[in-house]
Amino acid sequence: MDSKRNARWRIPAALLSSAVLFYFGTGLAPVAALTWLAPFPVLLLATRAGGWTTAGTAFGAFLLGTANMWAYQAHSGDEPLWPFGTVIDVGMSLVFTFTVWLFWALVRRRRTLLASLAAPAAWTSLVYLITVLNPMGMMGSLANDQGDAPLVLQTASWAGMWGVEFLVLLPACAVAAMCAPGAARLRTGVVAGIIVALSLGGGALRLSGSVDGPPVRMAAITQNAGYHWGPELGTEEGRALVHDYIREIEAMPDGVQLVVLPEAAFSAEEEWPAALIEPMRSAAKARGTAIVIGFEYYDRPGKHNYAYALAFPADGAPPARYLKHHDLVSPPGHDLVFVPGAKVPTGVVICGDTTFASPSRDYAAAGSRVLAIPAELAVPPGSNDEGGWQHTRNALLRGVESGQSIALSDANGSLMLSDGYGRVLGEARTGGPAPFTAVTADVPAGPSATFHTRFGDWFAWLSLAITAAGLAFTRLRAVKRPASADGIVGTKTTTGS
Template identity: 40%
Template structure:
């Protein structure tokens, strides 16, 4: 086998390996430790081959890893094919450019910058998507680590962006260490990059371990005085509450509430859009739930579609334990396309009489960090969240809500049909969990912590994402910096006219002193 064929085989192997690792380490059910490994093959390859081969390999690896998401976007979310193509293909091309940037910095003798540009650029991309897209911060590598609690605690300082940074800085540093000597600067430069990365990772994991040992973890169990119950029955579509089917489903819920109240439930949360009602049929739902709430001294939060004034509203109505007037919350953030006919809300809502300020939100609201931060700044310590998932995305969507809780120091109690019922504390620990399809009507009951955890992210917001954007802006300065021993205005390294596309640039580049 001649040299060009061997190089091509290496490029294809690295691309296939990264694509496989991305496929397993990202998506709807990721394997978290594989996420850290996924970029390594193509990042390492980039320091051994030409720019075109590096770009194509990295882009193809990302594209291959995201193949499983095509069906989810097209069939489950029913997004337009052009939008899906632009998201997946566009992100693949961006990843290729990020890898090229790291390669270029390494060739210029800037190993630390070559490491930093990979996570900084991707954080900037994720943050830009979260700001510019109506889908918010749903697209992030951070959620792959939602079950790795020491890493997840980073979100309390940086938001999800810090976790993405960690996941990418490690393989970027490993790739720089594995770069061939002719293209690499002195060993001291690579050592600085490795030590800096090790310090960042140690500080993050050490902080996470320290935070998980905080008194809140043990003390919360001892001082918890009230409980939350989550209920969910799977059924398709929106059921008119006054129809025979609607009355039957409502009866299944109301039959379970007295027992949960006897077992200590202070709040019962039902799923999103369990029913649809207008002003004429709303009493069919409101009367029995209000009566149960008053008799058993339990707040009951029901998710339903309210048809009023010729429009639809995705609402959660709390029927208070003290028999007072119901509290209505209307979903702020609507799913593009699927909820285009709905009117959004613009007000926060709290459970009346909750000394610890219990807030109410709905499903997709928790895909956007800003709303949750607003609740925390308003004094909320817990969010009750009616939800409706698509089953296949139940783990990911539920863990996004868990991440919001860690970011802001909130307990999150999320009741989803076609999904999971999850209660998580301010540190991302799962206090109770069940799958809605495991029983005709699934339920969980657990104690609510009475303490919250103040976080820097609540106070300072997306400062880390902006810092990464600033770091990214400084990268061109590193590229333009004149290398020692090379006179100003001198031409850069040139490739021989007949060089193969997979041949490394460093084969003809001058090593840095």
């Protein structure tokens, strides 16, 4: 009787344990170590419980874990709780449910090693497919949650974010699989241990042996106005803001080579607004610094908005113009744009472009060593301290993938300067009583093209192949073992291990 009672407690215990760990290990301010632990209670339950019980517990645990996002989604412009936030939370809970179900199905057939590999591969594969199919890409994944763990993030330099997704899940899956009845413990532990040791060891080697490129003194500046789509340059407010930004640029420390302002810092109904271009050309030449500014062009006759970034060279020459590649409002751009005349090759992207591997990867292949990123988080004024960490670490992840340093200015989140190895060298949250927030740092240029740059999403395809193999082995016939002492039925396969 006591054994049966203890068995019934395993379900709520697993559900609540994983939910709490997901709550604190993911989201807007995650504790990276807890991300690795979060799946384990549910996976351990899967080694003893039935399929429906396991699936229901996995779904409930992950969905409760997403409660760390509900308040943010309630007022987010990019990810409102209804319907998009709900679809995301439920959808990712189903992804985790499938991951755990595949683990359960293979463990009950005593395919211990395959279970430990196929489960993280299944998660990685589905996240990859979501990123490919979703017009907004992916932000807030398990890889994103490791944003303050450079050692872990180095895996992205050769396997992309997909390698980090897999790595974070692998230890929990392997340890849980080794706890299953009839598990091939030695083989599973050795293979999983080698993968983790090589990944983290290689990361440590990459960090310790990194050769810093030429230093670039960078700055990011934003107006503390909360969420806004920049004032029109035809208005007095817009013209005054141009001169306010110029005063901030003039007050920067000596030697700054690159200044980044936020996405849509200004707007206009002119495609090349003189009220912005001429003063900024003069400011760039006077300070000898390149300036990158987000600018929204309202094409009223054509009924389109265009999300541009203008890159002003340090010699005062006319700016280069970049059109955002991934945008649900603006027609998408396709060209790579470098800051003209920069001593260190510097590419330009905008905000949501970093939720995809490209164009960041394309810039690295073309020789870029720094990415300038104007950005804007769509949340109301007073909420600018919520999504800034997640937003900047998503860009930082792209920098590690493609070997590029990052200079990001977010009008409603955080400013961040990081090197090509994922180390944050300058950071500040926006908001506060001052009219502007700024951050400056000397940042080594990134190493540029990585293994991931050259070979792309190869690890995602490998994960798809491992997932397919796992699904194929679930077709093997499994028969029930006699009920164990705690009342939970075990299984075995007719084909052995």
